[in-house]
Amino acid sequence: MYPNRLKILFVLIALLHLALVGRLAQLQLVQGGKYSGLSKKRLIKEHTLSARRGSIYDRHGRPLALEEASFDVEVRYKNLLYSYYASRSAKDESNELPPDLSKIKAHKRRDTACQECHPYDDLWVERVSRLLDLKPDELLARAEVAVKRVESIKKNVQRGRKRRVRIQEELASLPIAKNISVEKAAELETRLEQYPGVSLVARPKRYYPNGELACHLLGSLGKLSEAEWQKIKGLRVESSDSRLSLYYSTLSKDTLVGRGGLEAQYDVELQGRPGKRIEEIVLKTLKVDKVIFDMPPQAGHDLFLTLDLDVQRLAESALSGLGDKNGSIVVMDTETGEILALASCPGFDLNTFNLDYTRLASDPRKPLLNRPLQAALPPGSTFKPITALSALAGGEIAPSTQFYCGGKLMIGDRFRHCTSTHYQMRLEEAMEHSCNIYFYETAKRLEGVNLENKARAFGLGEKTGIDLPFEGAGLVPVTRSLGERLNLSIGQGELLTTPLQMTRMMATVANGGKLVSPHLLRKVVSLEEDLPWESASGGSRKKGTVSISPEHLKVLRNALRRVVINGTARGKGLDVLEVAGKTGTSQTGTKGVYHAWFLGYMPYNNPRYCLCVVVEETTGHGGEVAAPVAQQLAQGLLHRDTAQLTAKRDTGIEGR
Known part of the structure; x- marks a missing residue:
């Protein structure tokens, strides 16, 4: 329809292609020599700019993990190479230079001293050795390692390309001393012009200002393994989550990532986004001529925890x-499931963790085990509140039900023993004195499945969902015989629980039936916004309720209060601190060796804190060993609340 227009269009397209081909020919055939010369005189170099990793703070903003500057001394490869071969030549005149250097005319003359051509290239050895209090031979030994590594890389590259090349390592500065003191770094920075070929490089370093404190829950950092790196490269493509895709894109093979604890759990939030800088370098001077591209790094988000540094310190001190x-x-x-302290003994210093790892991993005390959520132990008599609630709910017993304890009870063909002869007892008295016979008699009336289901309703046998990796689930066994049901009723047999699970169970009793979600993260803070803990990428936030009759709850709470007044935890000072709780002494399989427990809450009339203390493999019982530790904690919590109340009151007075 429009033949002329089509012809004009085809002509224009042909002219554009012709112009493009002409320009390419000009660049390659006519001006190729010019640009080839430029490429041999200049180099494009890309730098990755490290991003600050997010910091971790306690609930009051006190630092637990920080990023601080660590200083390295680097020397230009040219200076390292000269110093190394000059020192070797001084000792052995037959020393051979690398092929590239031996072909230079000046290097063929043995009568010419190296200092005539390179008067300042080895000056760094003397001055750096004096600055860092190192022997020159030690610096030269480090230079030798660097030179041999670079020359080996270069040799392999040239073999592959079958021609002489200049690799990037030859144009770079290489570290000769790492992690020097701030004082030495400041001295070098102010006199850098007196150190030819030397530069000071600041790199980020993770620092834990409290050393061992909260080591298990904070975790550590480490590099990715080869297998992990290959997996992440695949996830970059496969991940449908844009947030995770962005996270994977920030990682490199040398990136330090969380290797445990909160550092691993919230690595997505903590990991910053590296920046990038592309520079054009003049090969003759090795100086930057211009910056082609510059994208600054983005810092990682900061974490504010529910943890209280003072309570954590008190807990760890009590265990030590x-x-x-x-x-x-x-x-x-x-009420909220916020963790104020999570202590595990023994611990380790986070600042020297990588150096100490081999020793820690082989230590028979297993210091790497995060015991509150990984030590699966029989809970002993601290399980008896579940037995009581199960039997009360099913109508197998009433609060007034009495059983006789004569110190032992024949069941089947064997005796079951109690810690004492308690005579005629009701439920509250049985809980107060931890009478095994009373709970054996109760278990005889109970259906095993009801007891197991009640244990699971309180969250036993499954992970609590706390925002920490590697949590244990414990075990609620299926009872197939009366003997197994009797063992379960007093927290023995195959039943395994973690201290965190039992803390959650007691909190459910204290708050009236709400199964809280234990967590450590309070909020994530970034430049853009503050995110509450529920919005972050941590634990599974398991919540629920347990149906408990108000009448039965009242009976159980009275019984737990009686434990610290006249029962198995009497005389430990817990009564005056308004604590209610239960002691436990679980068997270990070794005669005379037990796990000592105390599980409780405070204040009794208005529960705010839930406490769990476990001392493993001790000769004492729960009331003798664990209860005094709980008293230290309760005393510290009372002082904490009093101090906070006083501070608020004083602030209110000042504001008037």
């Missing part, structure tokens, strides 16, 4: 006072 015993402490808010 037990000598060489292993143990756990959990302090949790009964």
